[in-house]
Amino acid sequence: MFDTLSCRSATESSVHVPLAGEAMAAGAISLCSSESGASTARPRRPCxxxxxxxxxxxxxxxxxxxxxxxxxxxxxxxxxxxxxxxxxxxxxxxxLRPHEYLLRRRIDEARRLLLDESLSIVEIALTVGFQTQAHFTTVFGRFVGETPSRWRRAQAAERKPIMAPRRGGERTEILSSCSLS
Structure with missing residues (x-):
């Protein structure tokens, strides 16, 4: 079923490489080493x-x-x-791989834009470079842990004005703190 190609080195030891056909013979010859069947590949240099x-x-x-x-x-x-x-x-x-870095940067920008509730999620997705809202939602969920709409609602709830009493019975709005990371 399989043919065997044998290469002899200078020291007369042999290496046997099974072949599935003659088309692979040329590639198998290059696998034969010139010294005792040992690999001549050099170790990789750190990048x-x-x-x-x-x-x-x-x-x-x-x-x-x-x-x-x-x-x-x-x-x-x-x-x-x-x-x-x-x-x-x-x-x-x-x-990070370059693509991973790019996706993270796009999600960071999307988080900033999601704080502006006048923009739709699809507008934000297209603005930061995603081709579809579905892909944006998938990537956003992978990095942030929730969908863009849920994240937006959570951020809005954190920034929601709190009515604080003042002297004289008046109430004023105080924005709660919101942190962007």
Whole structure:
């Protein structure tokens, strides 16, 4: 059923690689090592972090284009690196993949916009760069733990005016504190 390809090294030890057909023979020959069947792959060098000046360029690009589609290629071009080199260095520098960072930034901006009750949730979703309200709601729920409408209602309840008594029997409105994190 399977053919076997044998490669002999300089020390005459052999490596047997099972093949599913002749089409794989060329690839299997490259698997044979020149020394005792041992792998010649070098250990990976640790990736350096993205330099601060490149990171600033990428963050500035994200801020300037937050409501638009942003690709890995766009971010890599802003950093003047290849996509894969940029992605690896960005992750070392921030601890997040570029896409994860972009989504978090969009959700942070959405939380700020949700405090303005004159904007609809779909308007906010489109403003911060999501293509649909459904995708926005899914991502928002993953990062915040509740839907945008529930989060908005909870924030409104925290900011709701409290009537406090004053001298002379008058009542005045006091806004309760609201923290944005």
């Amino acid at each position: 350096a972090a993205l330099p601060k000046w490149r990171l600033k360029r990428v963050v500035d690009h994200i801020e300037a284009h937050l409501g638009e589609p942003i690709t890995l290629g766009d971010l890599a071009a802003a950093a003047k690196l290849t996509r894969m080199h940029f992605a690896a260095q960005f992750r070392v520098a921030t601890g």
